[in-house]
Amino acid sequence: MSEQEQGQELRGYKPTFWNRSYELDGGMKLELGKRTLIMGILNATPDSFSDGGRYNHAEAASARAAAMVEEGVDIIDIGAESTRPGFEPVSVEEELRRLLPVIRAVREAAPRVPISIDTYKAETARQALEAGAHIINDIWGLKHDPFMAAVAAEYGCPVIISHNRPARDYGDLVPDVLADLRASVAIALQAGVEASRIWLDPGLGFAKDHDDNLEFMGRLSELTALGYPVLLGTSRKRFIRQTLNLPVDDLAEGTAATTALGIAQGCQIVRVHDVRANKRTAMMTDAIMYNSKKV
Numbered sequence: 001m002s003e004q005e006q007g008q009e010l011r012g013y014k015p016t017f018w019n020r021s022y023e024l025d026g027g028m029k030l031e032l033g034k035r036t037l038i039m040g041i042l043n044a045t046p047d048s049f050s051d052g053g054r055y056n057h058a059e060a061a062s063a064r065a066a067a068m069v070e071e072g073v074d075i076i077d078i079g080a081e082s083t084r085p086g087f088e089p090v091s092v093e094e095e096l097r098r099l100l101p102v103i104r105a106v107r108e109a110a111p112r113v114p115i116s117i118d119t120y121k122a123e124t125a126r127q128a129l130e131a132g133a134h135i136i137n138d139i140w141g142l143k144h145d146p147f148m149a150a151v152a153a154e155y156g157c158p159v160i161i162s163h164n165r166p167a168r169d170y171g172d173l174v175p176d177v178l179a180d181l182r183a184s185v186a187i188a189l190q191a192g193v194e195a196s197r198i199w200l201d202p203g204l205g206f207a208k209d210h211d212d213n214l215e216f217m218g219r220l221s222e223l224t225a226l227g228y229p230v231l232l233g234t235s236r237k238r239f240i241r242q243t244l245n246l247p248v249d250d251l252a253e254g255t256a257a258t259t260a261l262g263i264a265q266g267c268q269i270v271r272v273h274d275v276r277a278n279k280r281t282a283m284m285t286d287a288i289m290y291n292s293k294k295v
Contacts, residue, residue: 020196020229022158024134028114030075030158032229032268035290036282039116039271040073041235044080044102058105065109071275075135076110078102078128079118083139083206092123099124100131107132116160122147129155139206140164141184142191149191159193160231161185163203173212174219177202178226185228199229199269205237213239217258224266232262233271235278256281263289 019033030037042064065076080098081090090098099117106115116135117128122145125136129151137160142149152159161184163177170176181200188198202223204213216223217234224230234240240254241247252274259270259278263285272278 022197024114024157025132026111026134028112028134030114030134035286036263036267037074037269038072038275038279038282039075039077039231039269040068040071040275041271041273042068042076042078042102042106043082044078044098045082058101061102062105062109065106065113068275069110069113072279073110073113073275075114075116075269076106077116077118077137077271078106078133079137080124081119083118092121095119095121095124096127099128103128103131103133120144120148122151126151126155129157134158135160137201138162139203141181141203142187143184149188149193152188152197153192156194156197158197158199159188160199160201161188162201162206162233164206166207168207168209168212170212173208173215174222177216178223181223181226195228199231200226201231201233201271204232204234205239210239210242213237214243217261220262220265220267229269230262230267231269231271232258232267234258234262235270235272235274252277260285 022030024030042061044061068076078099080095103115114134115132116137117125117133118137119125119128120138120140125148135158136152138148139162141161141164161181163181165180185198189195200223202216202220204216208216220230220232235255236248236251240251240258244251244254255272255274256277259272259281262270263282270278270282
């Protein structure tokens with residue numbers, strides 16, 4: 001083992017870079033393994049914890065999408081139901097009423113940027129894909145709606161499987177989360193989703209308290225070792241607010257720290273509100289980590 005490899009092992013830097021290429025509708029191409037991808041958050045909701053009500057109509061969503069393109073976004077993730085603590089679920093009809101005009105507006109404003117749809121409802125996902133979305137992002141890991149995996153398989157789209165569970169009832173946090181994600185992967189594979197189209201998300205902030213989130217941030221390499229690309233979504237989350245004792249709109253540095261640490265442990269996509277700051281953080285971290293894998 002070289003001195004550089006020994007140094008990386010001592011620091012816990014054992015990243016794995018999964019080279020994947022996806023041909024998406026509209027002639028788009030999405031590549032993993034060359035650099036970290038930046039997924040920008042666009043909430044078409046009136047009540048999200050960070051920016052609820054700011055982009056829940058087509059004109060504002062279009063302007064925000066165009067701004068994210070200028071800031072270097074790679075994927076735009078659109079959600080129309082808040083998943084903040086204590087959120088009130090909405091019907092499929094209401095979710096689609098909010099969502100579809102925003103998808104159309106974003107496609108027009110950012111025609112070369114893939115769209116991810118943040119939903120755990122199969123019918124919402126289906127109609128969003130028909131309207132021009134390219135990726136499913138399911139916070140319930142295909143377990144809430146029994147038809148979601150079949151929709152992902154039918155459309156052959158990448159699907160983000162996020163960890164969640166009804167209650168925080170872990171025996172051993174990280175092994176339990178990994179077991180839950182393996183179960184979700186099994187659901188996807190059984191439905192016919194190609195393994196190459198599965199991405200994982202540790203679900204930080206979902207059924208996890210402050211200490212759980214911090215612990216998992218330090219052990220993300222155990223998740224990336226499973227062999228699937230990993231998306232990290234920490235942006236402005238409560239565990240950062242609690243750690244820094246700052247309001248939700250003053251967490252750029254805290255989020256950037258989690259972005260850098262996630263990339264160092266092999267995460268390949270980061271889901272963020274502040275695209276520009278995290279793009280720069282990722283570029284600097286990539287320059288170190290992606291260069292080190294060549295040695």
